[in-house]
Amino acid sequence: MSYLIALAGKGGTGKTSIAGLTVRYLVEKRRGPVLAVDADSNACLNEALGVEVHATVGQLRESSLETIRSGASRPGGLSMEELFEYQVNQALIEAKGFDLIVMGRPEGPGCYCAANNIIRKYTDMLSEKYPYVVIDNEAGMEHLSRRTTHKVNLLLMVSDPTVKGIQTAKRIDSLIDELKLDIDRRVLVINRVAGDEGGKLRDYARDLGLEVAGLVPQDGMIFEYDLEGKPLFELPADSPSLCAVYGILEGLEID
Numbered sequence: 001m002s003y004l005i006a007l008a009g010k011g012g013t014g015k016t017s018i019a020g021l022t023v024r025y026l027v028e029k030r031r032g033p034v035l036a037v038d039a040d041s042n043a044c045l046n047e048a049l050g051v052e053v054h055a056t057v058g059q060l061r062e063s064s065l066e067t068i069r070s071g072a073s074r075p076g077g078l079s080m081e082e083l084f085e086y087q088v089n090q091a092l093i094e095a096k097g098f099d100l101i102v103m104g105r106p107e108g109p110g111c112y113c114a115a116n117n118i119i120r121k122y123t124d125m126l127s128e129k130y131p132y133v134v135i136d137n138e139a140g141m142e143h144l145s146r147r148t149t150h151k152v153n154l155l156l157m158v159s160d161p162t163v164k165g166i167q168t169a170k171r172i173d174s175l176i177d178e179l180k181l182d183i184d185r186r187v188l189v190i191n192r193v194a195g196d197e198g199g200k201l202r203d204y205a206r207d208l209g210l211e212v213a214g215l216v217p218q219d220g221m222i223f224e225y226d227l228e229g230k231p232l233f234e235l236p237a238d239s240p241s242l243c244a245v246y247g248i249l250e251g252l253e254i255d
Contacts, residue, residue: 002035002127003255004151006135006183009158010168014191016040017222018158019136020048020232021245026132027097029246030254034098035130040138043102046093050231055091056104085125092126101126124151132254154252155186156213161193161201170208187213189248194218214248216241 005022009015019036026034038045046053093100127133135152157172159165169188176183188210190201198215205212219241225232235242 002130002133003153004127004133004135005154005156005254006137006152007156007158008137008172010160010165013158013160013165014216014222015158016045016048016136017232017241018156018189018191018216018245019045019134021235021242022156022249023049023098023134024233024242025246025249026134026254029249030132032097032132033130034132034134035126036098036100037133037135038100038102038104039135041103042138043104045136046100046102047229048232049095049098049100050233051093051095051100053093053100053102053104055087056102057088057091058104060087060091088126099130152181152183153185154254155183157186157188157210159188159190159201159205161190161197163201163204166190166201166205166208166210169205169210173210185211185252187211187252189213189216189245191216192218213252214244216244216248 007015007019007022023034023036026032036045036049041058043053043056088101091101093102155176157169159169166188173186176186188205190198190205190212193201193215194217202212202215217240219239221235221239222232222241224230225235232242237243
């Protein structure tokens with residue numbers, strides 16, 4: 001059974017950076033292997049992890065639909081279900097200590113429901129092969145209402161150092177209760193704390209009933225690495241954000 005960590009929060013909080021550092025922590029400290037899932041239609045987790053994307057689930061969905069529409073023959077007489085399962089496995093990006101699968105976005109217009117159902121099903125299927133799974137969800141709360149975040153051991157709700165970010169985390173927390181999602185534990189991480197506002201924001205979040213796992217300081221190295229297109233796996237061990245995230249995850253006592 002996999003230990004599944006998912007991330008949620010409003011846009012611009014640095015959620016993907018926290019996801020990337022979480023994958024690095026699991027690879028280094030827990031010795032994986034780890035399955036990283038980029039479930040954001042604006043995929044960029046691969047950049048944090050330093051790998052290239054050659055196919056996404058959204059693209060595979062579109063090609064499968066085109067096969068149906070054109071009436072083209074399927075290799076080996078495979079059913080559409082079998083063909084798509086094969087394609088998803090081919091889309092898996094293998095790296096040292098972790099694999100990555102990217103949802104991407106469908107090329108055609110319309111609802112994302114089919115793509116979301118696909119990522120949910122095949123995340124479940126692939127998860128059986130990995131002791132740890134990290135899912136970087138899209139910003140906001142729609143992934144919760146569509147139930148693409150489910151069967152989660154730990155949900156990291158990431159906020160920037162603003163009241164608005166923490167209020168968004170509280171709405172996410174309330175929506176989880178409303179939808180009765182299967183999430184064992186949910187905690188708040190306040191990211192990019194630059195001054196003495198961290199203590200006040202921690203107290204505010206606790207007054208709202210949120211469990212605060214910790215604060216991550218503003219880190220110029222993150223900005224520099226992003227500017228230069230360098231992955232977070234190359235951050236030095238004394239990086240303030242890296243040390244903070246590692247400390248938070250150690251304190252959460254991940255199985």
